[in-house]
Amino acid sequence: MDFYLELDGSGALHVQLTRALREAIMAKRLHRDTRLPPTRTLAHELGVSRNTVLAAYEQLRSEGFIVGKVGSGSYVAPVASMRSAPPVPKQVPPPSRYARRMRSMHHVSRKPSSTTLRYNLQYGEPLLNPKLTSTWRRELAHASLYTPPGYPRTRGVPELCQAVCDYLGRRRGVRVNSSQVLIVNGTQQAMALAARVLVDEGDSVVVEDPQYLGAREIMQIHGARLVAVPVDEDGIDCSKLPRAAPRLVIVTPSHQFPIGSVLSLPRRIALLEYAVQKKCWILEDDYDGEFRYDAQPLAALRSLDSQDRVIYVGSFSKVVLPSLRLGYMVVPEALMKDFTIAKWLSDLGSSAIEQVALANFMATGTFERHLRQCARMLKARRSALLVALEEHAGAAIEVVDSDAGMHLAAWLPDYDETRLESLMDLASTRGVGLYSLSPLFLRAPARTGLLLGYAGLSVAEIQAAVRILGTCLRDN
Amino acid sequence: MDFYLELDGSGALHVQLTRALREAIMAKRLHRDTRLPPTRTLAHELGVSRNTVLAAYEQLRSEGFIVGKVGSGSYVAPVASMRSAPPVPKQVPPPSRYARRMRSMHHVSRKPSSTTLRYNLQYGEPLLNPKLTSTWRRELAHASLYTPPGYPRTRGVPELCQAVCDYLGRRRGVRVNSSQVLIVNGTQQAMALAARVLVDEGDSVVVEDPQYLGAREIMQIHGARLVAVPVDEDGIDCSKLPRAAPRLVIVTPSHQFPIGSVLSLPRRIALLEYAVQKKCWILEDDYDGEFRYDAQPLAALRSLDSQDRVIYVGSFSKVVLPSLRLGYMVVPEALMKDFTIAKWLSDLGSSAIEQVALANFMATGTFERHLRQCARMLKARRSALLVALEEHAGAAIEVVDSDAGMHLAAWLPDYDETRLESLMDLASTRGVGLYSLSPLFLRAPARTGLLLGYAGLSVAEIQAAVRILGTCLRDN
Numbered sequence: 001m002d003f004y005l006e007l008d009g010s011g012a013l014h015v016q017l018t019r020a021l022r023e024a025i026m027a028k029r030l031h032r033d034t035r036l037p038p039t040r041t042l043a044h045e046l047g048v049s050r051n052t053v054l055a056a057y058e059q060l061r062s063e064g065f066i067v068g069k070v071g072s073g074s075y076v077a078p079v080a081s082m083r084s085a086p087p088v089p090k091q092v093p094p095p096s097r098y099a100r101r102m103r104s105m106h107h108v109s110r111k112p113s114s115t116t117l118r119y120n121l122q123y124g125e126p127l128l129n130p131k132l133t134s135t136w137r138r139e140l141a142h143a144s145l146y147t148p149p150g151y152p153r154t155r156g157v158p159e160l161c162q163a164v165c166d167y168l169g170r171r172r173g174v175r176v177n178s179s180q181v182l183i184v185n186g187t188q189q190a191m192a193l194a195a196r197v198l199v200d201e202g203d204s205v206v207v208e209d210p211q212y213l214g215a216r217e218i219m220q221i222h223g224a225r226l227v228a229v230p231v232d233e234d235g236i237d238c239s240k241l242p243r244a245a246p247r248l249v250i251v252t253p254s255h256q257f258p259i260g261s262v263l264s265l266p267r268r269i270a271l272l273e274y275a276v277q278k279k280c281w282i283l284e285d286d287y288d289g290e291f292r293y294d295a296q297p298l299a300a301l302r303s304l305d306s307q308d309r310v311i312y313v314g315s316f317s318k319v320v321l322p323s324l325r326l327g328y329m330v331v332p333e334a335l336m337k338d339f340t341i342a343k344w345l346s347d348l349g350s351s352a353i354e355q356v357a358l359a360n361f362m363a364t365g366t367f368e369r370h371l372r373q374c375a376r377m378l379k380a381r382r383s384a385l386l387v388a389l390e391e392h393a394g395a396a397i398e399v400v401d402s403d404a405g406m407h408l409a410a411w412l413p414d415y416d417e418t419r420l421e422s423l424m425d426l427a428s429t430r431g432v433g434l435y436s437l438s439p440l441f442l443r444a445p446a447r448t449g450l451l452l453g454y455a456g457l458s459v460a461e462i463q464a465a466v467r468i469l470g471t472c473l474r475d476n
Numbered sequence: 477m478d479f480y481l482e483l484d485g486s487g488a489l490h491v492q493l494t495r496a497l498r499e500a501i502m503a504k505r506l507h508r509d510t511r512l513p514p515t516r517t518l519a520h521e522l523g524v525s526r527n528t529v530l531a532a533y534e535q536l537r538s539e540g541f542i543v544g545k546v547g548s549g550s551y552v553a554p555v556a557s558m559r560s561a562p563p564v565p566k567q568v569p570p571p572s573r574y575a576r577r578m579r580s581m582h583h584v585s586r587k588p589s590s591t592t593l594r595y596n597l598q599y600g601e602p603l604l605n606p607k608l609t610s611t612w613r614r615e616l617a618h619a620s621l622y623t624p625p626g627y628p629r630t631r632g633v634p635e636l637c638q639a640v641c642d643y644l645g646r647r648r649g650v651r652v653n654s655s656q657v658l659i660v661n662g663t664q665q666a667m668a669l670a671a672r673v674l675v676d677e678g679d680s681v682v683v684e685d686p687q688y689l690g691a692r693e694i695m696q697i698h699g700a701r702l703v704a705v706p707v708d709e710d711g712i713d714c715s716k717l718p719r720a721a722p723r724l725v726i727v728t729p730s731h732q733f734p735i736g737s738v739l740s741l742p743r744r745i746a747l748l749e750y751a752v753q754k755k756c757w758i759l760e761d762d763y764d765g766e767f768r769y770d771a772q773p774l775a776a777l778r779s780l781d782s783q784d785r786v787i788y789v790g791s792f793s794k795v796v797l798p799s800l801r802l803g804y805m806v807v808p809e810a811l812m813k814d815f816t817i818a819k820w821l822s823d824l825g826s827s828a829i830e831q832v833a834l835a836n837f838m839a840t841g842t843f844e845r846h847l848r849q850c851a852r853m854l855k856a857r858r859s860a861l862l863v864a865l866e867e868h869a870g871a872a873i874e875v876v877d878s879d880a881g882m883h884l885a886a887w888l889p890d891y892d893e894t895r896l897e898s899l900m901d902l903a904s905t906r907g908v909g910l911y912s913l914s915p916l917f918l919r920a921p922a923r924t925g926l927l928l929g930y931a932g933l934s935v936a937e938i939q940a941a942v943r944i945l946g947t948c949l950r951d952n
Contacts, residue, residue, distance in 0.1 A: 011646045018775075019649060026780065063774050064741030080745045085752045088784045092810040095674045095723070095757075102673075102817045126625040133621065140829065141617040145609065149602040151798040170487045173495060185661065185823040192822050197578075198571045218821050247571070265540030269556045276561045281571075298539050299494075304502065308564045322627040323828035334568040341578045345694050346668050346822065347661040351830060352799035353616065 004029070005046070013048050014055035021056060025065050025076055036066060036074040097201070101221040107213060107439060118431035119465035123258070123407045125456025126322045129373055135366060136321070136357070143357035152352035154344045156183025156328070159359035164314075164328045167362055172289060173299030174312060176330050182339055183350050185325040187285060190313040191215050191250075193329075193346065194283055195222040197338045199247050206249040208236045210440035212257045215250050215285065224248075228442040231256050233401075235263030238270040245278035253301040254289035258440050258451045259409050260402030268301055275309040281332075282310045288318055290371055292404040293379045308332040316358065318406065318455075319371060326350060326358060378406060384459040385452065385466065392470025397450075406455035409437060415448045423476045432468045480505070481522070489524050490531035497532060501541050501552055508554040512542060573677070577697040583689060583915060594907035595941035599734070599883045601932025602798045605849055611842060612797070612833070619833035628828035630820045632659025632804070635835035640790075640804045643838055648765060649775030650788060652806050658815055659826050661801040663761060666789040667691050667726075669805075669822065670759055671698040673814045675723050682725040684712045686916035688733045688761065691726050700724075704918040707732050709877075711739030714746040721754035729777040730765035734916050734927050735885050736878030744777055751785040757808075758786045764794055766847055768880040769855045784808040792834065794882065794931075795847060802826060802834060854882060860935040861928065861942065868946025873926075882931040885913060891924045899952045908944045 005024065007016040024030045037045070039053040046053075057074050060066045068074045094100035147157075155161065161178040168174040184190045191214065199205060201223030207216055209228035220226055224247075229240045235256050241249070251271065253263035263271070275282050284301045292298065302312040315327035331339045343349065361367045385408060389397055400409040412420060417438055424434045437449040454462055481500065483492040500506045513521070515529040522529075533550050536542045544550045570576035623633075631637065637654040644650040660666045667690065675681060677699030683692055685704035696702055700723075705716045711732050717725070727747065729739035739747070751758050760777045768774065778788040791803035807815045819825065837843045861884060865873055876885040888896060893914055900910045913925040930938055 010651065015646060015649070019651075019779075022649075022775070022779075026782075059775075077741070080742055080749075082745060082780075082782070083749060083752065085783060087782060088808055088810050090809050095811070095814070096672075096676045096679075098676070098818075099673050099814045102814060102821070106817045106820075124627065128625060137617050137620040140620050141613050144613040144616050147799055149604060149797050149799050151600065151793070152801070170491060173491070173498075175486065175495075185827070188821070189823040196572070197575050200572045200574070203572075214824075221821060265553070266556055269558060273556075273559060276559065299498070299535075303495075303498075304558075306502075306558065306563065307561060317627070321625050323623055323625050325628070325823055325825065325827040332564055333566050334564050335571070338571070338575045338578060341582045342574075344582075345578070345664070345697060347665040347801055348690075349801065351661070351801040351827060354827060354830065 007046070014052045014059070017046070017048070017052060017056040018059045021060055022063070022065055025060075025079055026082060028081065030076050032076050032078040034076045036076070038073070097223070098221060101223065105220050106217060116431070117428070117433040119457060119461055119468070120433035121450075121452045121454065121465060122433050122435055122456070123451050123453030124322065125453055127318075127374055127377065127406065127455040129370060129377070131373070132321070132370060135361070135370070139357035139361050140353065143353050143360060147353045147356045152349040152355065154349040155340055156181065156350065157352055157355040157359065159363070160328075160355045163359045163362035167367070168300075168312075168314075168330070171368070172286065172314075173303035174330060175303070180330050180333065180336060182329045182331050182336070182343060183355060184327050184329055184343065185347070185350055186317050186327040187287060187313055187315040188214050188218070189325075189343075189346070190311075190327060190329050191218045191283070191285075192222075193339055193342045194248065194281075194311060195219055195224065196342045196346075197335065198281060199224050204242065204244065204246040206241060206246045207442065208251060208256060209442050210258055210437060210445065211250070211442065212252070212285065212287070213440060216442065219248075219250070226442060231259050231261060233261045235261050235267055236271070238267045238274060241271075241274050246280050248281050248283055249275065250283045250285065251301070252285050252287060254286050254292075254298055255402065255404040257285070257287060258407065258437060260400050260405060260407075262298060262402075262404070263301065268304055271301070272305055272307065272309065276307050280309075281335075284310050284312045286312060286314050288405045289314075290319055291375055291378055291406060293375065293382065302330060308334065311335070319374065320358070320361075320367075324354060324358075326354060378455060380459055381454045381457065381462055382408070384462045385454045388463050388466035389469075392466050393473055396473045407451055407453040409449055409451055411447050411449040413447070417448055419476065420448050420450075423472055426476050427469060427472045430468050430472060432465050432472070434469070483522070490528045490535070493522070493524070493528060493532040494535045497536055498539070498541055501536075501555055502558060504557065506552050508552050510552045512550040512552070514549070573699070574697065577699065581696050582693060592907070593904065593909040595933060595937055595944070596909035597926075597928045597930065597941060598909050598911055598932070599927050599929030600798065601929055603794075603850055603853065603882065603931040605846060605853070607849070608797070608846060611837070611846070615833035615837050616829065619829050619836060623829045623832045628825040628831065630825040631816055632657065632826065633828055633831040633835065635839070636804075636831045639835045639838035643843070644776075644788075644790075644806070647844070648762065648790075649779035650806060651779070656806050656809065656812060658805045658807055658812070658819060659831060660803050660805055660819065661823070661826055662793050662803040663763060663789055663791040664690050664694070665801075665819075665822070666787075666803055666805050667694045667759070667761075668698075669815055669818045670724065670757075670787060671695055671700065672818045672822075673811065674757060675700050680718070680720065680722040682717060682722045683918065684727060684732060685918050686734055686913060686921070687726070687918065688728070688763070689916060691761065692918065695724075695726070702918060707735050707737065709737045711737050711743055712747070714743045714750060717747075717750050722756050724757050724759055725751065726759045726761065727777070728761050728763060730762055730768075730774055731878065731880040733761070733763060734883065734913060736876050736881060736883075738774060738878075738880070739777065744780055747777070748781055748783065748785065752783050756785075757811075760786050760788045762788060762790050764881045765790075766795055767851055767854055767882060769851065769858065778806060784810065787811070795850065796834070796837075796843075800830060800834075802830060854931060856935055857930045857933065857938055858884070860938045861930045864939050864942035868942050869949055872949045883927055883929040885925055885927055887923050887925040889923070893924055895952065896924050896926075899948055902952050903945060903948045906944050906948060908941050908948070910945070 043050040161181040205224040302310045312330035398411040519526040519529045542550045637657040681700040778786045788806035874887040
């Protein structure tokens, strides 16, 4: 054999041989019209079976790399030369304006490696209800047997749309029919679809300040001009809404993210009035409206919206499993077709088996039982956090009052951002993950504070974490 | 009681009562400072329990609609008036350029109601492998027990990325490492991400003509200028690629959709050369490269791409279940970060349990066993279709030769589009669903033909369907 062949050891032998010959031909180490060794000869030289060589030749023939018939000999086909150009460099200029904005605006959160943290007070850690795993396993197994195998309906499987309607009517005061419900892959997709359907590059979008990072980035990178409106203890300050009509106002009325305030009734009405007057749309992100501890959950903003200006978004990530990427939108009738096509263009529709499992989980009442269990667990964790903060950090920390959700905001009046960074570093070395509120502000905030997520830790873990936080506050 | 309250019968009684009172206050049927009836009185008048009324009053108090304490009386709060504006009309002008393009370009496929069809020769109907349901059920149930509950990694769960690498190396000749793999929700999402990352409004994108409708619409509605390049029996005609550099070329090299030709080796090389020369990207949609009947599957175009210009896209929809919305991309290193952020902005990441189930399904070899079973079933169906077409429609139909895939293209030399429409209508009345190739062409095609999907029908059903097609050809 007058050419060098090296098998790379990856995959079946005939696949390796095919690859090696293909590369030799492409690289012109085997020139056109070269006669390949007879299969027996090559098999002998390589120490493989003749069938391996036959399979490789057959494959190369069907791909056009060699010509001729087994028996009469195989010849390298006249394969055009590939110019030897250098490969694409590892870095290229941003290929589009969107990519340019991604590269400059996407915020990689400062995230201590959670493996080294004993206690991670990060918002978004899942609340683990031990009963849920076995229930969910049963629902999935069951759903996999009777979910239609074809492409799912883009709007969502009918059972889930109906279950969402029933749930919204019962728990969130929102009366809709299932033709207004669109199933999406979580809040993130809902926001992305809203950007696509409603916003052109350069259009303005109102966000609360501070706000959820996902919403901000989706809109900014989409090309929207963001108008940040400050938040106080009654939610977004409607007197500061811009005079020029925005395309969209994104709000968290039930439990402002991350501050925790509830949008007051006068402001709810003012906001709806504003939308009517400016002919803009409101996106209500009801991300944890379900978890309210000292009263029934408040009715959603959407329930007051007689003008059909509010796009309502809910998520199952927080209330079932973050690993399950499902959520839902209630879409004004005038926009339903646009949102449905946008969903089709994004991914055709959400995976069906999980939708059917969720629909059954909701229809049987198991979901709301699970919600009540979660609310009890969260309430206990929140109380433990408040008590521990009072005991170990009372002097240094000012907790923002809020009786809902899975997190608390807390100001540190004596801290600036630099000192907070060093507190976070110290806490991290002692095994506690702390997170600053600052990245969630679009304008530089007047105050420095922490976002304390408590859903992922038990009462005992919360107590231990805050005890360590106390030592860090003393030693920092 | 001097005001009228009607409970609407939807949900728990206290929820109905809360809603009715809220609406009466919003509509000014209950004016500010009006004293609400004592709870006992109202309970008696409505014939409900006092606790129901108490719960409703408590809720309205926490929402700010009423003031006062239980015992001392409840009063309607000074709720600002909502201007009585007409609601948003059912039709509004397109809210964005994207929405305008959606409304004008989204093609609702002419789809006979499949419930009335006995035999639907639609492409995209699922291939049902009876063994798959129980296997998939087991995999899902198993995966649900040990999938981490938190937000999934945006790029895809590591096990699945690895399983995809191994599979691509073994079956598609593509050697990559798992850091180049991005898990997406099917081919549709892969295309949508490519549009986002690579294409600005007005940029040009090359598509094959005819082409997959999803790819065309995603790019068109995104705002790309499409350049349609004709296809012949060797795939896309590279001599007709535009001189001005496009951003992206979308191709189906393994089995051109819908014509079925295989991109020849000289053209593969010409296409790669073109991409290097024009500094553009190639998107290889390997939608059914797996199913090839008379030889091993051909290596993917990506396997020849030493320049890292090819974005490779594969889907599990066709080979596992259409209802499962999962696929994968192999992304050039220079673009990996952009695509990952774009995926994050779209939906954070794909649902984790299904990814873990799929990873295990692949790692244990069950997937490739399933593929072999499917290939056997498809081969038998394809043969049955060819034989039946020869027998019942031989004179009228000219089948495009192809030994791969889940569909055949067939020309009807004596037909124009009008006559084909009437054939399709006649077939539909006789229970057979037929589909024209024409909608898949961007430029008006020179010929008229049918796209015959055979994956969803058994051999006997295919024979019966083609027998009916034969009668329709005679009677039309």
